[in-house]
Amino acid sequence: MSKINVALLGYGTVGKGVYSTIESHQNRLQRLLGKEVKVVAILVRNLEKHVAPDDQVLLTANFEDILSLSDLHIVIDAIVGREPGFTYLKKAIDKGCHIVTANKEMFAFHGTELQTLALEKGVGLGYExxxxxxxxxxxxxxxxxxxxxxxxxxxxxxxxxxFILTNMRKLGSTFAETLQLAKENGYAESDPTNDIEGYDALYKGMVMSQLIYGELPCIDSVKRKGITHIQPQHMKVAEEAGLRFKHVVALSKSNDEIQCKVEPVLVTDSHPFYQVEGVQNSVSITTDLLGTLQLQGPGAGMFPTASAVLEDIIQLENKPKASPAAKNSVTDQDTLLQWVIFCEYPEIEKSGQEISVIEKLDDTTWIIEGEVIPSGLSHSSSTNIFPLKGRYERKKLPLQV
Amino acid sequence: MSKINVALLGYGTVGKGVYSTIESHQNRLQRLLGKEVKVVAILVRNLEKHVAPDDQVLLTANFEDILSLSDLHIVIDAIVGREPGFTYLKKAIDKGCHIVTANKEMFAFHGTELQTLALEKGVGLGYExxxxxxxxxxxxxxxxxxxxxxxxxxxxxxxxxxFILTNMRKLGSTFAETLQLAKENGYAESDPTNDIEGYDALYKGMVMSQLIYGELPCIDSVKRKGITHIQPQHMKVAEEAGLRFKHVVALSKSNDEIQCKVEPVLVTDSHPFYQVEGVQNSVSITTDLLGTLQLQGPGAGMFPTASAVLEDIIQLENKPKASPAAKNSVTDQDTLLQWVIFCEYPEIEKSGQEISVIEKLDDTTWIIEGEVIPSGLSHSSSTNIFPLKGRYERKKLPLQV
Incomplete structure (x- = not known):
């Protein structure tokens, strides 16, 4: 039986998951592809920290060893960071290999260029x-x-x-305590900046922007806000009002400008994100024909990630295509009717919309009505709720955005 | 520009939605397919009740007129019922046309045969x-x-x-009152049997069984129970316990036997179906690598259905394939840990498991612990709740299934 030879860049959690799943699902891969899938080489940074999983696998710290392999068909990128991943993948495409990557930061910044290169070379590019x-x-x-x-x-x-937002609410703990809990459970890295400040989510939003609109959002229209400022009292007020904090990526296009926002928002119990808890991920897509489709499942982990990589291999081998989809979206108003917004008073001051108070929940929290687009948040909604510092008066606020 | 000629069988809600969407999305279809998509004929039952949407479309009540068209590429089945749909599609496949069907009852019973015929003729078959x-x-x-x-x-x-279960809970109304409301809102047909007795859901489960396992469930392992017996007091007890009724299709395979069950079950607020409300549909898939993936969205309607049909056309034209997938599933124990079960006392008598009472909620409802598989329901769970008629005693019940 002929073979599909694969090189694996990186042998951490993702790399090991991919390797072991190719082994465990070999029969199924052969049935689907008509060929054996064989990992022939693994690139690691430090040879002394790793052992090759079997004698026939080349373990190397030198990418040139990978490039010099004859009959290499697929390169799987399971390393992190923009470099050296981008350079490696450019060279692999140039060699004529299909590419499958799990490297979101690299792909957020270099996805379009890699897709163009892949198209020119006639190779496939998977980035599920x-x-x-x-x-x-x-x-x-x-x-x-x-x-x-x-x-x-x-x-x-x-x-x-x-995970942090879910457990701050459930445990009544502070952000710092819950971050520590996430670290102890293996859900946060020693430097958690990328996750808690929204960079990781933004990278994923950037990947989806290139897929749907064929280009990145304009840097001026990107808003990124982390969750580090959320305090137990915010959680308490939200819970009393039947609301939950979620750290949401919102991607849309209006007036030919792609907007990408990452920010904490509050949702009601009728919102589909309300019960997306813990380390779950969820994506809600609204289209002209289908309406709103929501997909929910595990957003990380060794085997879910391996699933994405192996399913990409099936897609590549069945029909390589690398063109950016550029789905030519319909633009429309940002109307998140079930959404509810959290922000602090100084941000409202900058928003400049006329709003009216419906109900005062407590000294810092009010339900208001009107088109409110607070700076740094900018969802509009017919009914919004947020904690205010100090007394809120109904008035036309000056626009200072 | 060359054309893809389409015949439409049926011109009701689904047929009209497909026709108008092909018109409205013509530019996009041409960009994706490189060809114009043109509806050349529409089959209706009664010519006097319909008008052709434009002069170039043949409106006919005779399927032979469709079959005699030259250069016909795709036949879209938007009629209901096993016949004449099955016969029409067999003839269309024999003519060499790709098939796209929205006819669930027909496809539930004849899907495997149509796929075999399509494979033999080398045509595509879409049934999204x-x-x-x-x-x-x-x-x-x-x-x-x-x-x-x-x-x-x-x-x-x-x-x-x-919709009925959601509104019985929200309005406190009886089944009959809520069914009437569904009719008034266009969500129930004048004869609602297929929907409220679970036949429609079972047909869809049968389609998925053929897709995933390559065959229909054994008729003896199919359980179908409607929602007509659910009363306001059941709703009240469930709500007080923080539970909601959902009419669920469950499909699995164990010991080489495919099991398909359609029945009302109760779910806790941590279950992903808890907030699937109104006319929404939701599908939860559990696999070995990915884990559990949930998809949720509109399960009916003119444009969502047209979306499914048009996306199928893209798939067909890009790569016709009609083989049953026969995904060769892993079998495992039925462990719905978050699920909670509703049944009546006579059904428990048949179950034959040792269970223990944790809490008595009221005279007819208890929380129990143990592996309980009541007849006609058969989910197991570590904690189950159901209304009982009469006093419940902890004892080994005789197995009478």
Missing amino acids: ATVAGGIPIIQTIRQLLQVNHFQKIEAILNGTSN | ATVAGGIPIIQTIRQLLQVNHFQKIEAILNGTSN
Whole structure:
């Protein structure tokens, strides 16, 4: 039986998961592809920290060893960071290899260029694992919703921040205490900045922007706000009002400008994100024909990520195509009617909309009505709730954005 | 520009939605397919009740007129019932046309045969619209989860019954009153039997069984129970316990036997179906690698259904394939830990498991612990709740299944 030879860049959690799943699912891969799938080489940074999983696998710290392999068909990128991943993948494409990547930061910044290169070379490029772990959101958009026009994407794409928000509410603990809990459970890295400040979620939003709109959002229209400022008293007020904090990526296009926002928002119990808890991810897609489709599942982990990589291999081998989809979305108003917004008073001052108070919940929290677009949050909603510092008066606020 | 000529069988809600969407999305279809998509003929039952949407469309009540068209590429089945749909589609396949069907009852019973015929003739067969409206569940299973082994499918697949259950709870109304409300809102047909007795949901479960396991469930392992026996007092007890009724299709395979059950169950607020409300559909798939993936969206309607049909056309034209997937699922124990079960006392008598009472909620309702598989329900769970008629004693019940 002929073989599909694979090189694996990186042998951490993702790399090991991919290797062991190729082994455990070999019969199934052979049945689907008609060929054996064989990992022939693994690239690691430090040879002394790793052992090759079997004698026939080349373990190397030198990428040139990978490039010099004859009959190499697929390179799987399971390392992190923009470099050296980008350089490696450019060289692998140039060699004529299909590419499958799980490297979201690299792909957020260099995805379009890699897709162009892959198209020129006639090789396939899979990146399902860069967004939402095993949830097949990339291929759903690429393949299954080709006729539909995209109007809006909203998503919870970072398991760490959702774990922290979930457990701050459940345990009544502070942000710092809950972050520590996340670290102890293996859900946060020693430097958690990427997750808790929304960079990781933004990278995933950038990948989806290139897929749906064919380009990155304009840097001026990107808003990124972390969850580190959320305090137990915010949680308490939200819970009393029947609301939950979620760290949401929102992607849309209006007036030819792609907008990408990452920020904590409050949702009511009728919102589909209300019970997306712990390390779960969820993606809500609104299109012209289908309406709103929500996909939910594990956003990370060894085997969900391996699932995304292996399913990409099947797609590549069955029909390589690397063109950016550029789904040519319908633009429309940002109307998140069930959404509720949290912000602090100084931010409202900058918003400049006329709003009216419906109900005062406590000294710092009011339900208001009106088109409110606080700076740094900018969802509009017919009914919004947020804690205010000090007394709120109904008035036309000066626009200072 | 060359054309893709389409015949439409049926010109009701689904047929009209497909026709108008092909018109409205013509530019997009041409960009995706490189060809114009043109509806050249529409089959109706009664010519006097319909008008052709434009002069160039043949409106006919005679299927032979469709068959005698030269250069016909795709036949879209938007009629209901096993016949004449099955006969028409067999003839269309024999003529060499690709097939796209929205006819769930016909496809539930004749899907395997049609797929075999399509494979023999080398034509494509799309049936996304037969299950869960616009939610791309069929293509997700067929294409995007090929490496994954399926362990379990649970789904809410009938919008009418979910609308009734949702509104019985919200309004405190009887089944009959709420059914009337569903009719007034266009969510129930004049004869609602198929929806409220679970036949419609069972048909969709049968379609998924053929897709995932390559065959229908054994008739003896099919359980179908409607929602007509649920009364306001059941709703009240459930709500007080923080539970909601959902009419769920469960599909799994153990010991080489495919099991398909359609029945009302109670779910806790941590279960993903808890907030699937109104006419929404939701499908939860559990696989070995990915874990549990949930898809949720509109399960019916003119444009969601048209979305499924048009996306199928794209898939057909890009790569016709008609083989049953036969995903060779992993079998495992039925362990729905978060699930809670409703049944009446006579059914428990047949179950034959040792269970213990944790808490008495009221005279007819208890929380119990143990592996309980009541006849006609048969989910197991570590904690179950159901209304009992009469006093419940802890004892080994005789197995009479």
